[in-house]
Amino acid sequence: MSLGIFGTIQLAATLIFAAPVAIFGLTRLVEGDTVIGGGAVAIAVGMVALPHYLTTPADIPMEVGERVVGAVVKDPDDDEST
Numbered sequence: 001m002s003l004g005i006f007g008t009i010q011l012a013a014t015l016i017f018a019a020p021v022a023i024f025g026l027t028r029l030v031e032g033d034t035v036i037g038g039g040a041v042a043i044a045v046g047m048v049a050l051p052h053y054l055t056t057p058a059d060i061p062m063e064v065g066e067r068v069v070g071a072v073v074k075d076p077d078d079d080e081s082t
Helices: 004-030 034-053 059-072
Strands: none
């Protein structure tokens, strides 16, 4: 899965917020509080994983632009010039 520069920056920003939640959850799990610890780890995993699998309103213009450009511009392999 290729993220590109903006995807990489977005992932880094998400990890900045998800890492403390995951660390808190792991700490609580080690201390024996499985409900809060497991919930915090699940929230941290969701913070990182969900943006890759869900389409957000900010993604729609980018997807439309990619489809328009893909319809107009052909790859060099698609050219039938011999």
